[in-house]
Each structure stands twice: as C-alpha cells, then as structure tokens.
Amino acid sequence: MTLQSVKFYQTGTFTVGNRLLDDAQRSVQANMRRTNSLNSGHRACQGCGEALGARYAIDAAMQAAAGRVVAVNATGCLEVFSTPYPETSWQIPWMHSLFGNAPAVAAGVAAALKVKGRTDVKVIAQGGDGGTTDIGFGCLSGMFERNDDVLYVCYDNEAYMNTGVQRSSATPPAARTATTMAVGEHPGNVFGTGKNVPLIAMAHHIPYVATASVANLRDLEAKITTAMGIAGSRYVHVHVPCPLGWGSDPADTIKVARMAVESGLFPLFEARFGEVTSRYTLRRPVTVEAYLMLQKRFAHLFTPRRDEATLAAIQETADRNVRTFGLA
Amino acid sequence: MFQVRIHGRGGQGVVSAAEMLSVAAFDEGRHAQAFPSFGSERMGAPVIAFCRIDDREIRLREPVMNPDALIVQDPTLLHQVDLFNGLAPGGFILLNSSRSFEELGLADLVGTLPAAHAVTVPASEIAMQHVGRPLPNAALLGAFAALCGQVALDSVAMAIRDRFAGRTGEANVAAARDAHDRVRTQMAAPAHA
Amino acid sequence: MLKQIEGSRAIAEAVALCRPEVICAYPITPQTHIVEGLGEMVKSGALTRCEFINVESEFAALSVAIGASAAGARSYTATASQGILFMAEAVYNAAGLGLPIVMTIGNRAIGAPINIWNDHSDSMALRDAGWIQLYAETNQEAADLHIQAFKLAEALSCPVMVCVDGFILTHAVERIDVPTQADVDAYLPPFEPVQILDVDDPVSIGAMVGPEAFFEVRYLQHHKQERALEMIPALAAEFEARFGRVAGGLVRTYRTDDAETIVVALGSLNGTVKDVVDAMRDKGDRIGVLTLCSFRPFPLAAVRAALANAKRVVVLEKSLAVGLGGMVSDGVRKALSGIVLAGHTVICGLGGRAITRASLTNLFQRAQRNELGVLEFLDLNHAVVDRELARLAQARRAGPTAEAILRGLASAAAGARSA
Numbered sequence: 001m002t003l004q005s006v007k008f009y010q011t012g013t014f015t016v017g018n019r020l021l022d023d024a025q026r027s028v029q030a031n032m033r034r035t036n037s038l039n040s041g042h043r044a045c046q047g048c049g050e051a052l053g054a055r056y057a058i059d060a061a062m063q064a065a066a067g068r069v070v071a072v073n074a075t076g077c078l079e080v081f082s083t084p085y086p087e088t089s090w091q092i093p094w095m096h097s098l099f100g101n102a103p104a105v106a107a108g109v110a111a112a113l114k115v116k117g118r119t120d121v122k123v124i125a126q127g128g129d130g131g132t133t134d135i136g137f138g139c140l141s142g143m144f145e146r147n148d149d150v151l152y153v154c155y156d157n158e159a160y161m162n163t164g165v166q167r168s169s170a171t172p173p174a175a176r177t178a179t180t181m182a183v184g185e186h187p188g189n190v191f192g193t194g195k196n197v198p199l200i201a202m203a204h205h206i207p208y209v210a211t212a213s214v215a216n217l218r219d220l221e222a223k224i225t226t227a228m229g230i231a232g233s234r235y236v237h238v239h240v241p242c243p244l245g246w247g248s249d250p251a252d253t254i255k256v257a258r259m260a261v262e263s264g265l266f267p268l269f270e271a272r273f274g275e276v277t278s279r280y281t282l283r284r285p286v287t288v289e290a291y292l293m294l295q296k297r298f299a300h301l302f303t304p305r306r307d308e309a310t311l312a313a314i315q316e317t318a319d320r321n322v323r324t325f326g327l328a
Numbered sequence: 329m330f331q332v333r334i335h336g337r338g339g340q341g342v343v344s345a346a347e348m349l350s351v352a353a354f355d356e357g358r359h360a361q362a363f364p365s366f367g368s369e370r371m372g373a374p375v376i377a378f379c380r381i382d383d384r385e386i387r388l389r390e391p392v393m394n395p396d397a398l399i400v401q402d403p404t405l406l407h408q409v410d411l412f413n414g415l416a417p418g419g420f421i422l423l424n425s426s427r428s429f430e431e432l433g434l435a436d437l438v439g440t441l442p443a444a445h446a447v448t449v450p451a452s453e454i455a456m457q458h459v460g461r462p463l464p465n466a467a468l469l470g471a472f473a474a475l476c477g478q479v480a481l482d483s484v485a486m487a488i489r490d491r492f493a494g495r496t497g498e499a500n501v502a503a504a505r506d507a508h509d510r511v512r513t514q515m516a517a518p519a520h521a
Numbered sequence: 522m523l524k525q526i527e528g529s530r531a532i533a534e535a536v537a538l539c540r541p542e543v544i545c546a547y548p549i550t551p552q553t554h555i556v557e558g559l560g561e562m563v564k565s566g567a568l569t570r571c572e573f574i575n576v577e578s579e580f581a582a583l584s585v586a587i588g589a590s591a592a593g594a595r596s597y598t599a600t601a602s603q604g605i606l607f608m609a610e611a612v613y614n615a616a617g618l619g620l621p622i623v624m625t626i627g628n629r630a631i632g633a634p635i636n637i638w639n640d641h642s643d644s645m646a647l648r649d650a651g652w653i654q655l656y657a658e659t660n661q662e663a664a665d666l667h668i669q670a671f672k673l674a675e676a677l678s679c680p681v682m683v684c685v686d687g688f689i690l691t692h693a694v695e696r697i698d699v700p701t702q703a704d705v706d707a708y709l710p711p712f713e714p715v716q717i718l719d720v721d722d723p724v725s726i727g728a729m730v731g732p733e734a735f736f737e738v739r740y741l742q743h744h745k746q747e748r749a750l751e752m753i754p755a756l757a758a759e760f761e762a763r764f765g766r767v768a769g770g771l772v773r774t775y776r777t778d779d780a781e782t783i784v785v786a787l788g789s790l791n792g793t794v795k796d797v798v799d800a801m802r803d804k805g806d807r808i809g810v811l812t813l814c815s816f817r818p819f820p821l822a823a824v825r826a827a828l829a830n831a832k833r834v835v836v837l838e839k840s841l842a843v844g845l846g847g848m849v850s851d852g853v854r855k856a857l858s859g860i861v862l863a864g865h866t867v868i869c870g871l872g873g874r875a876i877t878r879a880s881l882t883n884l885f886q887r888a889q890r891n892e893l894g895v896l897e898f899l900d901l902n903h904a905v906v907d908r909e910l911a912r913l914a915q916a917r918r919a920g921p922t923a924e925a926i927l928r929g930l931a932s933a934a935a936g937a938r939s940a
Contacts, residue, residue, distance in 0.1 A: 067720065068720040069720070070592065070718045070720065072588060073727075079729075080729060083725055083727075083728035083729060084728075084729065085728045085729055085730045085731060085734060086728075086734070088725035088728060090723070090725050091723060092720070092723050093718035093719055093720055093722075093723040093724060093725075094718075094723070094724075094725045094726070095588070095591050095718055095725075095726040095727050096725075096726070096727030096728065097584060097587050097588070097611070097614055097618070097727055098584070098610050098611060098614050100580065100610075101580060101581065101584035101587075101610075101611060104576065104580070104581040104584035104585050104588065105584045105585070105587050105588035105591075106588060107574065107581075107585050107588065108543060108545070108574075108584065108585035108586060108587060108588025108589035108590070108591075108592070108594075108596070109588040109589065109591065109592040109718060110588075111543045111572040111574055111585065111588075111589050111594070112542060112543055112572075112588070112589040112590075112592035112593060112594030112596075113592055114572060115542045115543060115570055115571065115572050115594055116542070116593065116594065121720055138577055138578055138580075138581070139577070139578075139580070139581050139584065141577065142576055142577030142578070142581050145577070146574065146575070346694075347527075347694045350525055350694050350695070351525045351694075354523075354525035354696055355525075359695075359696055360525065360694075360695065360696070361693055361694070361695045362693065362694040362695075363688070363689070363692055363693035363694065364688070364692060366637070366638065366688050366692070366873075386695070386792075387659075387791075387792030387793070387795050387796055388792060388793055388796050388878070389686075389689050389789045389790065389792050389793045389876075390793055390875055390876060390877045390878060391875050391877075393877060393878075393879070
C-alpha cells in the first residue's frame with residue numbers, strides 16, 4: 001500500500017490541528033493555560049472582529065510576558081463593551097483614560113515601571129482606528145518618536161463604530177458611513193483621502209511594525225509574540241471586521257477579513273526600523289469585488305447599477321498593494 | 329528700599345545685570361528682588377530689568393516706577409525710550425558711553441541732580457579691553473558700586489564669579505574693577521559745566 | 522539653605538526634593554525654566570530615580586503623568602495659559618480618576634488675543650475640574666507649596682495645582698530658603714497609592730459609569746475637597762513646625778482685626794497691596810488684607826470669619842468672567858451669605874498690565890469714600906475703548922480690533938514723541 005502524505009494547512013484550527021500538535025506548537029488560544037485576559041461576559045456584538053482580535057492579542061502577550069502585562073485602552077468599542085460598570089471583563093491591570101491619549105498614558109505607565117525597576121512588566125496600549133489614526137495620532141507619533149517601551153495595538157474596523165459608524169481616516173474609499181453617506185455624485189467615502197498608519201509607523205523607524213488580521217489568528221499571535229520580545233516602540237495594526245458597521249453577516253467576520261487580505265486590500269507584513277522584513281504572499285487571490293460584495297457599506301457600488309469606475313479604482317489600489325509589498 | 333532700573337537691548341545682559349546686582353546684595357545679607365520687564369525673546373529689542381534692595385523682606389511687585397538709580401546700557405535708546413521717567417529726585421544716572429552728558433544733550437537733566445550723581449562710563453570699551461566682547465553689564469555693575477554705595481565692589485565681584493566661570497569671570501571682574509575705579513575718579517573730580 | 526535664585530529655579534529645587542519619579546514637560550512661557558531646571562537635574566544625575574520625558578503637547582504631558590501616577594509613580598508636570606486648555610480633557614480625567622498629580626501653573630493670560638504676561642485666567646478656566654488650587658504669594662511660598670502639595674494630593678488622592686504668577690514670580694530672582702532633603706523626607710513620606718496598576722492584583726481603572734452611579738462618584742470628589750478644608754491647615758501647621766516658616770493654609774489675614782475695608786486678593790498681588798495698606802494705615806485708614814491661598818476648595822467659613830465685621834470688601838481679580846465680572850467674588854459673596862456689606866469687584870492686571878501702588882491707593886481711597894461700583898476695571902483706558910467702539914460703528918468690515926487698538930497706541934506714542 002502506498003502511503004500518501006496529507007498536508008494539513010489549517011493546523012491551528014479546532015477542527016483539525018491542535019489535537020495533533022504538541023503543546024509548544026499549539027496556538028495560545030488552544031492552550032488550556034491561556035489566560036483569557038479578556039474574559040467572557042463582555043458586551044460586544046455578535047461576530048465582533050475586535051473582541052476576537054483583542055482576546056488573541058492580549059492572551060498571546062500574556063504568554064510572552066509570563067502573565068505580567070498592563071493594558072491602557074483608548075475610548076472606543078473595546079473599552080466600552082469590556083467594562084460596563086460595575087463589571088469588567090479584564091483579568092489584567094487595565095486602564096482607560098481618554099480617547100486621544102492612550103499612547104501617552106501607556107508611556108507614563110512604562111516610565112513608572114522603569115523607574116521602579118519592574119523590567120518584567122510589559123505595557124500594551126490599545127485603541128480603535130479612530131483613537132489611533134485620528135485623535136490619538138499626535139500622541140502616537142510622540143510615543144514612536146521617543147521610542148517609549150510600549151506595544152501599541154490598533155484594532156482597525158475602519159470607522160468610529162462605537163458612536164454610530166462615522167468616517168475616520170482609516171475608512172476606505174467609497175465606504176458608506178454615517179458621515180460619508182451613499183448619496184450624491186460621489187457616494188461613500190472620498191477617494192484620495194485617508195492615511196496608512198503602519199507606513200507612518202515605519203517612517204518613525206521604530207523597532208517593529210506589523211499588520212495582522214483576524215483572518216489569520218495564528219499569524220496575529222505570532223506577531224504579538226515577536227513584538228513582545230522586542231524593546232522600544234512596537235506597533236501592530238489588526239484588521240477587524242465590524243458586522244454592524246460594515247453591514248456584513250456576523251457569521252462572515254473571518255471570511256470577510258480573509259477576503260480583504262487575499263484581495264490585496266489589506267497586506268500582511270512585518271517591518272523593522274522602517275524596512276519591510278516579511279510579507280504574506282497571497283495564497284488564494286480574489287478580486288476586490290468578492291470582498292466588497294459581502295458588505296452593505298459597499299452595496300451602492302453594485303445596485304442599482306454597477307459602478308465600474310469605482311470598482312476599477314479599488315481594484316487598482318489592491319493591485320498596487322500587491323506590487324508594492326510583493327504579495328504575489 | 330533702593331530701586332534700580334536698567335535699560336538696554338536684548339542680548340546685552342540687562343536681565344543678568346539685575347540678577348547679579350541682586351546676588352551682590354544677597355551676599356551682603358540684604359534682601360534683593362530682580363526681575364525683567366518682559367517681551368518675547370528677541371535680540372536687539374529694548375529691554376528693561378529691575379532690582380530692589382532693602383534690609384527687610386520686599387513685598388512690592390510693581391515695576392520700578394520711581395528708580396533711585398538708572399543704568400543705561402545702550403545709549404542708542406536715549407531718544408527712543410523714555411528712559412528717565414520717574415527718576416527720583418536725588419537719583420543716580422549711570423550711562424554707558426564714552427561721551428559726556430553734554431555731548432549727549434543731557435546736560436539739563438543732569439543739572440537737576442545732586443553733584444556726582446550722574447556719570448558716564450565707557451563700559452562697552454572697558455569690556456572689550458578686559459573680556460574681548462562689548463558686553464557692558466559687569467563693568468556697569470562695578471561702576472554702580474562706586475556711584476551709589478549700595479553694594480561693595482567685592483560683592484559685585486563675587487556675584488560676577490558666581491555667574492561666569494573661570495577666566496571669563498575674572499575678566500569680567502577686572503572690567504568691573506576698572507569701571508569702578510574710573511567712576512571713583514570721576515566723582516572726586518570737580519563737576520564740568 | 523539661603524539662596525538668591527529665580528522663582529522657577531526655587532520651584533524646580535523644591536520639586537526635586539520631593540523625590541518625583543516621573544516628570545513630563547512641554548514648553549510654554551512662563552514655566553519653561555522650571556522644567557528645564559528639573560530636566561538638567563535628571564540628566565546630570567543630580568536627581569536620581571526619576572524619568573524625565575519630553576512630550577509632544579500639553580495633552581500628552583498630563584496624560585503621561587496620568588499613566589505614571591496610576592502605575593504608582595509620584596508624578597509632576599507644569600503648564601500655563603493655552604497649555605492648560607490644551608490638556609483640559611486630561612485635567613478633568615485626572616481629577617475624576619483621583620490621581621495625586623502635582624502640577625505647577627505659571628499663571629498667564631489666555632488668548633485670543635495671544636498674550637504671554639501674567640493673569641489668572643488659565644487656572645481660573647479649570648477651577649471647577651476637581652483639582653485643589655493653591656496660590657503662592659511669594660517665591661518662597663511657591664517652593665513650599667509644592668512640598669505641601671505632594672503630601673496633600675497623596676493623602677486625598679486628589680490632584681493639586683500650585684499657581685504661581687508668571688514672570689512676576691517665575692522670573693523674579695529673590696532670596697529663597699531651600700529646605701534640606703532630610704527635612705523634606707521627614708515631612709513627605711514615599712507615595713503609597715490608593716489604586717495601582719499591579720499585575721499581582723489587577724484592577725480596571727476608568728470604566729464607564731452610568732446614571733445609576735455617576736452622581737455618587739462625582740459627589741465623592743466634592744467630599745474630598747471638603748476634607749481638604751481641614752487637611753490644608755493641618756499640613757500647613759505641620760510644615761511650619763518642621764521648616765520654621767508660614768506657608769500655605771487656607772487664608773491669611775493682614776491688619777484686618779479692626780478694618781473697615783478689607784481687600785481680597787490671590788497670589789503676588791498681595792505683596793503690593795500690603796505695602797499700600799501699611800502706607801494707608803500710617804495715615805489712619807482702617808484697611809486690611811485677606812489673602813486667599815486655597816482657592817479650591819474655596820474656604821467659605823474662613824473667608825466669612827475674616828470679612829464679617831468689615832464695612833466693605835474690595836475683591837481684586839486678575840481674571841474676568843466675561844459676561845459676569847468676577848470669579849473670586851462669587852466665592853466671597855457666597856461666603857458672606859446673609860451678611861450685608863458693600864462688595865466691590867475690581868478686575869485688574871489682565872494680560873500683565875502692571876498694578877501699581879499709586880493705582881491701588883487711589884482705588885482704596887475711592888472705596889473708602891463709597892465711590893466704587895459693584896464692578897470696576899482698574900486702569901482701563903476708556904478713551905481707547907470708546908475710540909474702538911466708534912471705529913467699529915463706522916463700517917461693517919472694520920477689521921480686527923486688537924490690531925486697530927495697537928495701531929492707535931503706536932501712532933499716539935509716535936505723536937507724543939514728536940510733539
């Protein structure tokens with residue numbers, strides 16, 4: 001009888017791999033000793049990408065830091081749904097100050113720990129795209145520039161979701177938000193606006209920048225783990241679909257995230273001191289349409305008529321990413 | 329209380345002069361308060377600094393409206409700023425210039441003051457000679473010590489050394505002593521018409 | 522040890538003696554010399570076990586202090602004017618979270634129009650944010666108040682602002698008695714946090730609080746300040762016992778026992794007022810001074826006790842409640858509730874306009890002759906005001922007011938010179 005080797009691609013999933021892997025290779029979440037630092041009982045929506053991403057990220061950080069992590073959170077969905085007074089889902093020391101100052105508050109925590117000689121305790125700052133790319137941008141840049149010893153994790157759901165889906169500088173072109181409605185001559189968010197904070201982080205030449213997605217949770221864990229082993233300012237930008245704000249099916253969150261990656265619209269890469277050091281090459285490329293069609297915030301590109309020009313422009317953006325980051 | 333007002337331009341050490349004067353008085357165990365009249369940091373703009381000296385705690389915080397002594401570090405201010413406003417009757421004027429009051433057109437003003445209360449001293453030239461830079465403030469403080477008798481030259485020297493380390497300090501002290509001696513000489517000589 | 526140093530330097534040395542652990546600084550006139558002094562001490566190694574962080578804005582400065590304080594470090598920053606407004610969100614946040622941060626305010630006017638000189642509009646703008654506010658009369662007191670401030674803040678878990686008149690105090694060189702490290706250590710023990718981000722005992726700080734609990738949380742802040750009314754004099758008494766001089770406390774009275782007219786003021790202005798009062802007393806006028814050192818909490822009982830027997834009160838204010846008049850006067854009036862006496866608010870010194878003995882003497886004499894109105898503006902140039910009002914009435918597109926006034930003053934000065 002000939003033996004045929006079977007390749008298991010999704011070794012990190014519950015369905016196949018974890019029971020076949022030894023302990024060291026298992027994902028953090030598959031490990032019985034995971035800390036569950038963002039514990040159940042929080043008030044996130046069904047299918048919330050941010051809750052998923054945060055749980056994976058913080059637990060990975062806790063494993064890397066032997067359970068000694070302090071988190072500073074900006075105002076936003078994560079902060080609101082995780083701490084509805086008088087309850088908290090956080091099993092770690094956690095602080096929420098303001099919307100725009102998470103990087104600065106985290107820098108303060110790091111300074112205090114340093115002065116007290118607690119080099120064993122690590123600081124994580126986290127915020128949504130609004131708190132990171134807009135109102136917290138000045139403080140973020142200051143933190144990077146000083147190379148404060150903080151890992152900043154941005155959960156990017158591409159709009160101010162907590163306040164009702166308003167446009168941020170992370171909102172993609174053509175997306176419908178409450179402040180970029182799908183009406184008029186140019187429905188949805190305006191083309192030619194927006195900022196790429198991972199690239200801006202790289203421009204600060206901080207030790208580590210990475211993009212990640214809830215489409216690949218092992219990759220997210222690995223990047224957080226890598227970041228936790230580096231001193232100085234580190235930035236991880238996680239793409240997290242929001243079913244409510246994107247108008248996607250809560251059951252489709254991971255699928256939508258995967259489409260964003262495989263279309264080239266959300267490149268996954270790592271960079272050190274301003275230079276890209278690794279990237280995820282697309283395994284099963286899809287057109288941007290396959291991604292956009294899953295979300296009602298882009299429905300106006302398909303009905304009542306197809307907006308070929310806009311679809312082509314978005315495809316061009318994706319193609320440019322593939323070229324620039326070498327994703328093919 | 330003895331009140332001093334110092335006029336000059338930004339970059340000439342007017343504020344330092346007031347501070348050093350206050351340190352000299354402090355070194356003699358007296359109370360002294362020195363503060364600037366402020367503008368934004370800019371070289372060349374007119375600057376005023378004040379110093380009050382007293383044997384008791386100084387509570388007053390207004391600018392020096394009625395100076396007992398006026399020190400003018402820059403004569404180009406003469407017809408631009410109202411330098412002599414509020415000068416107390418019986419007050420002192422110390423002017424940085426190699427020219428006389430007559431030549432500067434101030435004979436009448438000086439005439440209202442008691443004898444030997446107004447002197448000109450070429451402080452910038454003295455500073456050039458001893459320090460190599462035309463910063464007249466240390467020399468003027470030496471002159472002030474001689475003119476007003478409020479602080480001793482030795483106290484001024486100590487304050488200068490406190491502010492300027494090493495050779496710069498010594499050079500400035502030499503400039504102060506030089507100016508001090510010249511003023512002493514001038515005060516002893518009969519007044520010119 | 523006696524030193525002849527700049528007020529800012531005295532404050533820096535006092536803060537350094539308090540063993541701060543995290544100092545964050547963003548430059549703004551007139552506090553710059555304070556944080557520069559501290560920065561140098563840290564960099565040279567004179568001040569150890571202290572992180573000095575150069576931040577990118579005042580908002581970041583107080584935010585860094587918030588994080589550091591929550592992590593258990595004794596934290597300090599300083600600002601003024603536009604800076605305290607830029608960090609306004611964080612000012613409320615620090616008070617609401619109960620973090621014992623000490624911050625120096627180098628009192629400076631707030632624009633527009635932009636102005637770098639002294640008045641109290643900056644600290645007054647945040648007077649209700651929940652911070653304790655102490656005002657220094659002299660640079661010695663400015664230094665001493667910082668030492669008391671750390672102890673007070675940490676005892677109550679409430680942030681404290683020490684207000685020091687910009688330029689007038691910050692940039693004045695005068696005699697300061699700088700305490701010894703041993704004396705400060707004996708007075709101020711190490712920081713023992715009430716709440717702390719600790720991996721061995723995790724807590725969540727800063728959760729959203731809804732209608733069911735917000736009121737109580739906010740009330741408890743108010744309650745803290747009521748406790749401060751007792752703690753402030755107690756700490757001042759302890760300070761006097763250890764350091765041998767009076768500093769701080771809620772209020773100070775000067776020749777008020779038999780005074781008919783009592784002048785109320787905050788900060789360095791009190792010094793000038795006392796000189797005027799002495800001169801007037803020499804001529805037989807019954808006039809005295811009430812110095813408010815603690816403005817928040819507002820010492821209602823102490824103010825009432827000091828003013829109750831006067832015939833008239835003149836409150837000097839270096840800030841203008843636009844549309845109303847006085848801010849300090851509000852508290853004074855509240856303190857005098859039920860007592861009938863003539864009260865006058867005098868707005869003075871805005872934007873750094875000098876307050877002179879001559880003007881004050883004239884003002885107090887007019888007060889004694891019952892010639893003062895309820896709201897007065899000391900040394901306001903009414904001719905300039907009238908001229909500008911007339912100019913504005915002439916055309917709709919009259920142009921900016923500030924520039925027009927300055928232009929008018931400049932040409933008037935030129936005219937005077939050539940006359």
